[in-house]
Amino acid sequence: MFTQKIKPFLYLGAFYLIISLILRIVFFFHPITTASFGVFEILKIILVGALNDILVFVLASAFLALYFLFLSNSKYKKPYGYIILGGLVLIFLYILLIPNNIFKQYGGSISEIALSFIGLKIILFSLMLFLPKNRLKIRNSLYFITLFLYVLLIVFNAVSEYFFYNEFGLRYNFIAVDYLIYTNEVIGNIMESYPVVPLFLVIFAITLGITIFIYKKTKNELLELPNLKQKFILLGAFILLVGISLLGLNLTTKLKSNNVFTEEIQANGLPKFYWxxxxxxxxxxxxxxxxxxxxxxxxxxxxxxxxxxxxxxxSTQPELKKNVVLISIESLSADFLEHYGNTQKITPFLDSLADKSLMFTDLYATGNRTVRGLEALTLCIPPTAGESIIKRENNKNKFTTGSVFKSKGYDVKFLYGGYSYFDNMQDFYAGNGYDIVDRNNFKPEEITFANVWGVADEDMAKKAIQTMNAESKSGKPFFNHWMTVSNHRPFTYPNGKIDIPGDVKSREGGVKYTDYSLRKFFEMAKKQDWYKNTVFVIISDHCASSAGKTELPMDKYRIPAMIFSEGFIEPQKFTKTMSQIDVMPTLFGLLNFNYQSKFLGQDVFTKEFQPKAYVATYQDLGFIKDNYLTIISPIRKVKQYTLAQHKNNLKPEFNIYFDENQLKDKEQNKKLVDETISAYQSTSYWLKKNQLNR
Known part of the structure; x- marks a missing residue:
């Protein structure tokens, strides 16, 4: 009896394990997985992964268990069936007619969801109650739909995990949570990046085929439903399994490895998403x-x-009230530029501009998301654990680059080709005194091309020139921070602009089109009266990818940055290690600004500057100094790596990439460990106490 009643769980569980195993094998051979594994490590990953999958499936099958628990014929007998139906109708009317019902008190769409659920339940229960001869057919149909939804979720989750890994080299993390919140941009991104219709047809076909197979193998279990005693036995056994699964996942999710890919491949994405x-x-x-x-x-x-x-x-020199345009470029890794060894010639304009600029050749992004780059350039502080400050509730009235410019009488604006509500940018910048120009400010005729992320960079360049022309007429200097969008998946842009068609959807095309748009921007800017009195800061927000063998692979955080101003900034290369948070304090130094600073970045041209950089994910916090990378992580873990630099023979002033060799605890440089802890602990404390506010 027991074995028969759990057949649906066994078939679904077996399917889930097979799908998960296939996914792990795909991850082993994926190009983004830049690690090698021994035979025993592969076996360990597969075994630990299978255990994780079993534990997760037990928890995920709770809804199926509840479905079977409430299957019964006796509840349709008089008078129970009519009492239950009457109770459901009363609940429906309560939700529908009572203005301040308990569901509406939760806000959002809870009330509508509850009303829809109860309404559907009334319809199905009525069919089962008043059509007893068709009860088995109706129950079988509902059972088929339930199986279909379970199989669909298993297949869809596997496909989602693959595409997420394909993008980030990781299972689900904070970014996946963001994707649920910003559904419009994300669904649009998927629609424009992948062949969605064929993909969904394949998913549907696989789901339908597997559902029919499991249904045929298990539908006879609905002919004889368990009695109340048997249900309690099955329920008790399931509750015990749930308890074991929760304890088991608490242990398996804490298993760590020196190889990040080992941790990610053996993990299950759903617990990581929940965390x-x-x-x-x-x-x-x-x-x-x-x-x-x-x-x-x-x-x-x-x-x-x-x-x-x-x-x-x-400053010992007079202040210079020059206009400043800060351009942060989406996902521009250093190794896209010819200066760093790239031979594809996809950034011809930026490479030519670098030779005329103050270029920072060894600069590192603080994170791997746009909001981290914006945070670093706006707040000039090391990254902190968890989500970026931009996306936190306590994100207003901070000491910012914009507040320094405002104190000098500047017009201050944030320019973005998309809708700035995305990633909470509108709330953050408006709450810190910036005016905002985004897609809402575009007239239809000003948009020649757009995708889900926003208008093409070329259109935004024209809008930026228009905005700056209007600002210059006011007689006040301006500071504009422009965030580009085109170099982002799906990498679509207007055809005929560069030699890579926009509908090819290649990253190289996205990079080259953004480079082309920046060329057009500067060509237009040179014709304006304000151009010669303007300083341009061009920097990436983060790299194109952050996956690597270690928690914080150095080559995946290195970004290009330059300051250009014709007749003002002398071309030179600054080759010392520095952070994204140092760029704006350095600019203020070049402008001879006198101000009270709470920035934690430094002017790199002062004698006190110490070459260093901060790099982080949402939980691993890294500090680069003296050819060491020190990483602190939950829970109170410390790792340290020595960094072996290699020279670029074509461009000797550019060091390229690093070998990261982990040190044993007793070999660690304790002084640098203390410096790492001091930096992140102090920043977190000051933020918590609002001491970094204006």
Missing amino acids: AFTHNELDYFQFYPEINQNQAEKNFLSQYAQPVLKRNIV
Whole structure:
């Protein structure tokens, strides 16, 4: 009896394990997986992965267990059937007619969802109650639909995990949670990036075929339903399995490895998604190593001429009220540029501009998301654990690059070709005193091409020129921060602009089109009266990919950055290691600004500057200094790597890539470990206490 009643679970479970195994094998051979595995490690990954899958399936089958628990013929007998139906109708009327019902108190669409669910339940229960001769057919149909939905979710999740891994080299994380929130952009991105119709037809065909197979093998289990005693036995057994699964996942999800790909391939994506969904912020003081707070602040602030948080920056030269245009470029890795060894010639304009600029040749992004890059350029602070400050509730009235410009009488704007509500950019920039120009400000005739992320960069360039012309007429200097969008999957752009067609959807095309758009922007800017009095800062927000053998692969954080101003900035290469957070303080130094600073980045041309950089994911926090990479992670873990640089023979001033060799605990440079902890602990503390506000 017991074996017969769990046949649907066994068939679905077996299918889930097979799909998960296929997915792991695909990950092993995926080009993004740049690690090699021994035979025993492969076996271990497969076994641990299978265990994870079994535990997850037990939890995921809870809905199927509830479905079987409520299957019964006796509930349709008089008077029970009519009582139940009457109760369902009363609940429906309560939700429909009572303005302040319990469901509406939760806000959102909870009330509508509850009303739809109860309404559907009334229809199905009525059919089963009043058509007893067709009851088995109706039940079989509902059972088939239930199986279909389960199989569809299994197949769809596998496809989703593949595409997510294909993009990021990871199972689900914070980004996947964001994708659920920003459904319009994400669904649009998928529609424009992949052959959606054939893909969904294949998914549907596989789902239908597997559902028919499982249905035929298990439908006879609905002929004889378990009695109340048998249901309690089955329910007790299932509750026990759920408890074991929760305990098991608590252990297996904590298994760590020196190889990030090992951890990701053996993991199951659903627990990782749940963890990311419930941990969008990580309390530094709960999860990370600490030292005495006073000592941490003393260590961190010792790098500044005035070792205090609020410092007076004083120049010996007169201030220069030049216009400033900060262009942060979407996903532009350093190795896309010829200066860093690329031979594809996909950034001809940026490479030519670099030779006329102050170029920072060894600069690192703080993170692997746009919001991290915007945070670094706007707040000039190291990244903190969890989600970017831009996406947190307490994200307003901060000390920002915009607030410094405003104190000098500048017009301050944020320009974005998409809808700036995405990634909470509108809330953050408006809440910090920026005016916003985004897709909402475009007239239809101003848009020649757009995809889900926004108008083409060329259209945004024209809008930027229009905006700057209007600003210049006011007599005030302006600071405009423009975030590009075209170099992002699906990499679509107007045809006929570059030698790579826009409908090919290649990353190289996206890079080259953005480079083309920047050329057009500068060609237009040169014709304007304000051009010669303007400084341009061009920098990437982050690299195109962040996957690598270690938690924070160095080559996946290195980005190009340059400051250009004709007749003002002398062309040169700054070759010391620096961070994204140092760029704007350096610009303020070039403009001889006097101001009170709370920036944690430094002007790299001051004698106090110490070459270093901060790199991070949402939980791993890294510090680069003196050819060491130190990483702190939950729960209070510390790893350290030595970095072996290699020279670029074509461009000797550009060091290229690194070998990262992990040190044993006793070999670690403890001074740098303390510096790492001091930097991130102090930043987290000051943010928590609102000490980085204006």
